[in-house]
Amino acid sequence: xxxxxxxxPALEVxxxxxxxxxxxxxxxxxxxxxxxxxEAYHGVGVPGPYDAGSxxxxxxxxxxxxxxxxxxxxxxxxxYGMHFALNLVCSPEGSASGVLxxxxxxxxxxxxxxxxxxxxxxxxxxxxxxxSGTPGAPEIPHRALARGPGNLxxxxxxxxxxxxxxDLLTTPFAFEPAPMLATEIARGxxxxxxxxxxxxxxxxxxxxxxxxxxxxxxxxxxxxxG
Numbered sequence: 001x002x003x004x005x006x007x008x009p010a011l012e013v014x015x016x017x018x019x020x021x022x023x024x025x026x027x028x029x030x031x032x033x034x035x036x037x038x039e040a041y042h043g044v045g046v047p048g049p050y051d052a053g054s055x056x057x058x059x060x061x062x063x064x065x066x067x068x069x070x071x072x073x074x075x076x077x078x079x080y081g082m083h084f085a086l087n088l089v090c091s092p093e094g095s096a097s098g099v100l101x102x103x104x105x106x107x108x109x110x111x112x113x114x115x116x117x118x119x120x121x122x123x124x125x126x127x128x129x130x131x132s133g134t135p136g137a138p139e140i141p142h143r144a145l146a147r148g149p150g151n152l153x154x155x156x157x158x159x160x161x162x163x164x165x166x167d168l169l170t171t172p173f174a175f176e177p178a179p180m181l182a183t184e185i186a187r188g189x190x191x192x193x194x195x196x197x198x199x200x201x202x203x204x205x206x207x208x209x210x211x212x213x214x215x216x217x218x219x220x221x222x223x224x225x226g
Contacts, residue, residue, distance in 0.1 A: 003169060006072040007092060010042060011042065013099055014038045014204070014206050016181070018037075021035070022101070022168075022173065023108070023173065024156040025172040026157055030112075031116070031155060031157060032107050033146050034107050036207060036211045037103035038205070039099070042057075043057050043097055053195075053198060064096070066089060068096045070089070071089055073088075074163050075087040076158060076163050076164040077164075083154060084153040084158055085101075100149055103147045103207070103213050105211070117140060117151065120154040146213065188205055191215060
């Protein structure tokens with residue numbers, strides 16, 4: 001996957017990523033996820049309607065700076081004070097768009113992914129206990145390990161401090177293209193985005209229909225995201 005494949009608006013790149021495998025290497029192992037659900041977000045310098053749901057809708061800031069960087073890099077942000085989310089930077093450098101990885105299937109490194117998920121929740125891994133005897137986390141169903149952007153980033157072990165701005169095609173990241181383009185792709189409004197940007201005028205979420213790892217739709221509430 002050369003960087004040029006990301007050198008286009010996120011709305012064009014997003015559906016091409018379905019079925020792609022993304023890996024993150026760690027000192028204690030590697031986690032690989034097959035991407036099953038994504039969302040596109042556009043910002044400054046990208047042709048098309050004003051995307052009020054995007055972090056880069058108005059200007060470059062310290063938080064969203066990676067979205068204005070070279071295509072094929074990571075933009076990681078901390079969401080709702082709870083979890084990280086992984087975005088793939090698209091568009092030529094200086095403009096801003098990105099694809100949010102919403103859901104996927106863990107296809108390698110499941111034990112490590114489960115330990116990352118347990119760490120995020122601040123409780124012992126499944127089957128274990130801490131020094132006080134607190135039991136470990138209940139077993140998360142395989143289909144739910146990377147369902148939702150926060151869970152996906154957690155399962156991969158992605159954090160803003162370690163991965164924001166990193167090249168997606170070099171260590172610790174790795175990408176493997178899908179063996180073939182998906183023959184059926186569903187498309188609809190983005191999840192949890194308030195206002196018009198989360199409605200039918202922005203059918204910028206793409207997913208593999210029928211895949212059990214895809215997250216459920218919920219409308220946005222309150223202020224637009226970002």
